[in-house]
Amino acid sequence: MTSSRQWLTGAARALPFFYAAIVIVLVWEVVVLLTKPDPSILPPPLEVAWTFGHLASDGELAVHTAYSVARVFSAWLLSAVIAIPLGLLMGNSRSLERIINPFVELLRPISPLAWIPMAILWFGIGESGKVFVVFIGTFFPILLSTIAGAKGVDPVLLHAGQVFGCTTRLSLFRRVVVPAALPNIVVGLRVAFGTGWAAIIAAELVAAHSGLGYLIANGMDILRADQVLVGMIAIGVLGFLFDTFFRYLQAHYGRAAR
Amino acid sequence: MAAIRLERGAFLYLCGMLPALFASGPAVAQQEVNYGVQPDTDPSFIAKALGYFDPIEKKHNVKIVFREFAYGAPENQAMAAGALQVASAGMGPATIAVSRLPAKLVAINILEQTAILVAKDSPLKSPCDLKGKAVAYPGEGSQQYPLLLKALSKCGLSASDIKLFKSSGPDIPTLVMNKSVDAGITWDPSISVGLASGKVRLLAKAEQIMPIMGGHYVGNGVYVRNEFLERHKDIVQELVTANVMAVNYILCHPKEAAKLWSEQIRIKQEIIQLSLDQGISVYSLNVIPTEETMTAYTKFLKDAKILKPDDTPKIDPSFATKALQEVKSGKTCMETGPSR
Numbered sequence: 036m037t038s039s040r041q042w043l044t045g046a047a048r049a050l051p052f053f054y055a056a057i058v059i060v061l062v063w064e065v066v067v068l069l070t071k072p073d074p075s076i077l078p079p080p081l082e083v084a085w086t087f088g089h090l091a092s093d094g095e096l097a098v099h100t101a102y103s104v105a106r107v108f109s110a111w112l113l114s115a116v117i118a119i120p121l122g123l124l125m126g127n128s129r130s131l132e133r134i135i136n137p138f139v140e141l142l143r144p145i146s147p148l149a150w151i152p153m154a155i156l157w158f159g160i161g162e163s164g165k166v167f168v169v170f171i172g173t174f175f176p177i178l179l180s181t182i183a184g185a186k187g188v189d190p191v192l193l194h195a196g197q198v199f200g201c202t203t204r205l206s207l208f209r210r211v212v213v214p215a216a217l218p219n220i221v222v223g224l225r226v227a228f229g230t231g232w233a234a235i236i237a238a239e240l241v242a243a244h245s246g247l248g249y250l251i252a253n254g255m256d257i258l259r260a261d262q263v264l265v266g267m268i269a270i271g272v273l274g275f276l277f278d279t280f281f282r283y284l285q286a287h288y289g290r291a292a293r
Numbered sequence: 294m295a296a297i298r299l300e301r302g303a304f305l306y307l308c309g310m311l312p313a314l315f316a317s318g319p320a321v322a323q324q325e326v327n328y329g330v331q332p333d334t335d336p337s338f339i340a341k342a343l344g345y346f347d348p349i350e351k352k353h354n355v356k357i358v359f360r361e362f363a364y365g366a367p368e369n370q371a372m373a374a375g376a377l378q379v380a381s382a383g384m385g386p387a388t389i390a391v392s393r394l395p396a397k398l399v400a401i402n403i404l405e406q407t408a409i410l411v412a413k414d415s416p417l418k419s420p421c422d423l424k425g426k427a428v429a430y431p432g433e434g435s436q437q438y439p440l441l442l443k444a445l446s447k448c449g450l451s452a453s454d455i456k457l458f459k460s461s462g463p464d465i466p467t468l469v470m471n472k473s474v475d476a477g478i479t480w481d482p483s484i485s486v487g488l489a490s491g492k493v494r495l496l497a498k499a500e501q502i503m504p505i506m507g508g509h510y511v512g513n514g515v516y517v518r519n520e521f522l523e524r525h526k527d528i529v530q531e532l533v534t535a536n537v538m539a540v541n542y543i544l545c546h547p548k549e550a551a552k553l554w555s556e557q558i559r560i561k562q563e564i565i566q567l568s569l570d571q572g573i574s575v576y577s578l579n580v581i582p583t584e585e586t587m588t589a590y591t592k593f594l595k596d597a598k599i600l601k602p603d604d605t606p607k608i609d610p611s612f613a614t615k616a617l618q619e620v621k622s623g624k625t626c627m628e629t630g631p632s633r
Contacts, residue, residue, distance in 0.1 A: 075373045075393045159473075160427060160458040244457045256366040256434025257599055258373060258393045 052275070078261045086261040087268065095250075100269060102245040106162065106238075107231045110169030114227060118177035119220060125178075126185020126216070127208060139178065147172035147234040154238070165238045165246075172234030173227035180223025184216030218285065225281030232274050326357045326521075326528065329368045329380035333482055334565060334574045335513065336402050336539035337381050338557040339550055343542060345535035353528050364462055365389075366434040372396060378521040379532060383407075383480060385436025387514035388587075388594055392604040395519040398582050400533050400613040402540060404575040406481045406512030407437055407499040409444065410469045413492050417476060420497050421448035426475035427456040429465045437462075437478040439597035440510070444502045469493050481512075482560050485568035489561070498573070503593065506586050509575050514582065522609070534616040536580065543569075543576045545626035578625060581613040 060080050066072075067079045074082060090096040125132040147168050158164035188211065196211035239248025247266050254262030330337055337359070340346060346357045360377060362368040365386025371377045373394055380390070381402065391398045409428075411417045417426070423445065430437050442452060458474055465477035466487025476496055479487075487493040499510030515536060522529050543550040547569050555562040568574045587608050594600040 073373065073395060160456065244459065253433050255370065256432045258369055258389050258434075 075258045075260055078264065083261045083264045083268070086259075087265045090250075090262070090265055096265065096269060099245055099247050099250045099266075100273065102243075103232075103235050103239065103247045104273070106165050106246065107169055107173075107228065107235045110166045110235075111173045111224075111228055111231050113166070114170055114173040114177050114231075115224060118174050118223075119181050122178045122181025122220075122223075123185045123208070123213060123216065126182045127212060132182070139175065143175045143179075145171075147230070148237045151238055165235065165243065168238040169231045169234045173231040176227040176230055177220070177223040180219045180226065181216060184219025184223075185212055187219070188212050188215040221281065221285045225278065225285060228277055228281060229274065232270070232277065236270060324355050326355050326379060326532075327360050327377045328357055328532075329362055329371060329377040329382065330359050331362055331364065331368065331382060332558040332560075333406075333480065333513075334403065334554050334558070334568060335381050336536050336543060336576070337515075339542055339553055340535040340539035342553040342557055343539065345538055346532075349528060349531045349535065352531075353525070355528065357532075364431060364435065366432065369394070369434075372516075372518065375518070377518070379515065379517050379529070381513060381515045383436045384511045384514050384590060385439065385594065385599065386434060387516050388590060388606050389434065389599065391516050391606045391608065392591075392600055396516045396607065397519060397522060398514050398516045398587070398606060398608045399522075399529060399610075400515040400536055400580040400616070401506065401511050401513065401582050401586070402515055402536050402576075402580055403513035404506060404509035404511060404577055405499050405572060406574050407440055407478065407510060408481075408484045408573060409441070409476055409478045409496040410466060410484060410487055410493045411476045411496045412469055412472055413494050415475065415494075415496075417496055419448075420444035420502075421450070423476060424448075424450055424454050425456075427458055427473075429458045429460045429468045429474040429477035429479075431462040431465065431479060432459050433599060435462070435480075436512075437480065439594055439599055440499055440502050441478045442597045443593065444497055447502070466490070466493055481568050481574045482558070482564060484573050485564045485571075486560070488571070488573075489564045489567055500572075505589055505593075507577055507579065509577075511586060511590060512574065519607075530612050530615060533580075533612040534619050537578065537613070537616040537620045540576050540578055540580065541620055541625055544578070578617060578620065581610045581617060582608045583610060584608070 063077075063080050067077060078086075087096070121135070125135055150168050150171050151164075154164035154167045158167055192211055192215055193207065196207050201207040201210050235246065236248040236251070239246035240252045243249040247270050250269075251263050251266035254260065254266060328337065341357075341359065350356055360371065362371065362382075365382040368377070368380055368382050369386050369390045372380050372390055380387075380396075382390070383406065384401070387398060390396050409420060417423065428441065430441055432438065445451060445454065458468075460468060460477075462479045463483045463486070465474075465479035466483055468474045469477045469487065470490065470492040484495075488495070499512070500508060503510050505511055515533065517529050548566065551562050551565040551569060554560070554565045587606055591600060591604070591606055595602060595604070600606075
């Protein structure tokens with residue numbers, strides 16, 4: 036009974052997205068029917084669906100997607116490994132925050148895309164350059180959310196922790212601060228995955244021979260608007276799926292932290 | 294309430310604009326012929342410098358405006374958007390355009406124009422030595438990519454046997470010089486700029502990879518949007534004739550042509566002269582895009598998966614045929630052979 040209710044709730048939540056997708060396709064088809072644009076400018080939805088099917092069936096789409104996801108995931112993981120401990124420490128130590136914060140505030144406004152030329156020069160044409168660009172895009176959202184999470188722990192919780200036996204700073208940090216900061220950390224991880232996803236597409240547009248960004252850039256070069264749109268749809272769908280996953284984690288850890 | 298009305302008004306305005314945006318189609322200015330070019334040794338620059346376009350402008354009350362593009366892909370995008378009526382680009386982008394856009398190829402105006410470069414002291418001796426090496430190329434939309442694949446396939450290699458690095462054509466000689474890559478394939482005059490530096494050398498010329506027209510590779514084509522071609526056949530004819538006259542001038546007066554190009558595309562005269570002397574860019578009066586040449590070229594692009602199996606390039610050799618007859622009726626420097 037509970038599982039069928041959960042299923043119905045899930046379906047009801049997904050309904051607006053299906054509705055949005057159907058409206059987009061309908062408007063697209065109507066525009067094509069009314070204006071009859073050249074397919075190199077705006078191909079009909081059916082042609083794009085065919086190209087999508089073709090690229091999916093021959094494995095090309097999966098390969099490009101796998102490259103993009105692997106690059107984002109590795110950079111995001113690297114960012115998380117560095118930014119979460121650093122953010123927790125900065126959120127707990129005013130002096131450490133005073134030392135590191137100026138560096139963060141100076142580097143944070145520089146768009147990951149601006150690092151692309153330097154990434155090529157420093158890391159060459161392999162994977163490390165692209166991972167570096169995504170790392171820049173994912174590091175700061177995780178760091179800032181973690182700092183905010185660590186600094187924003189309710190003093191009542193800290194007091195309760197002390198009352199319940201967390202006598203040292205380390206045990207208070209480990210048993211109260213870290214769990215209380217978790218919802219913020221998950222928000223940071225979610226936001227970072229989104230920025231990383233945007234950064235990898237840009238990095239692959241410039242210097243890559245694989246990935247969804249490359250698929251789009253290549254489609255543009257050879258006047259294949261259908262291929263460009265397939266790349267865009269894949270990015271949109273994957274971005275949505277990842278965001279949904281992180282929203283689920285956020286809700287789960289939010290409840291757990293409470 | 295007023296805000297809702299305003300929002301609805303803006304929404305309806307946007308809805309109304311959307312079809313108009315797509316329906317606007319080609320932005321053909323009434324008296325402007327937008328001619329896409331790239332800053333290379335294109336005979337169109339010589340035609341312009343020698344005033345071959347002036348009588349066309351006067352006779353038809355039009356202005357021929359050169360629109361410069363760094364490479365073929367954005368030029369094709371401009372043509373797709375209807376911003377160009379005529380374009381001159383490498384044969385790769387030109388063939389892609391006439392396969393996918395409402396446009397026709399009317400002439401082939403440069404031969405060769407592509408080469409694989411390596412550093413002067415590179416141990417590589419032929420394209421077969423490229424296995425496992427990093428090779429810079431200007432993207433899959435360029436003709437350099439399928440040529441590279443062809444060169445590799447002759448040695449039993451494929452794209453997966455090398456490390457491809459996409460870069461802009463003019464940057465490739467620098468990447469080779471700096472040894473950021475082991476080799477690079479690019480177009481002229483970037484090839485000649487690299488050769489003139491003395492720090493790079495040729496690994497293979499296009500004619501060694503794919504001789505397709507008079508023992509040379511076809512380098513550059515001129516293509517025209519269909520609706521412009523249908524409405525202004527006479528202008529198209531005169532533009533093609535002006536191109537063939539320019540080619541004739543290049544064959545008759547290579548030094549003067551190099552000087553004119555230098556002024557037009559802002560590249561040193563000696564570099565352009567080197568290109569002509571070493572046959573990096575080659576010119577021939579035979580600018581007719583024949584069925585035979587285009588069939589072979591289309592197969593080449595289909596093999597490289599640049600064109601889809603059902604893509605068919607649209608060509609109209611009648612303009613180049615007539616232009617060749619008109620120019621031949623005057624004084625020519627060479628019958629049909631290349632410039633060397």
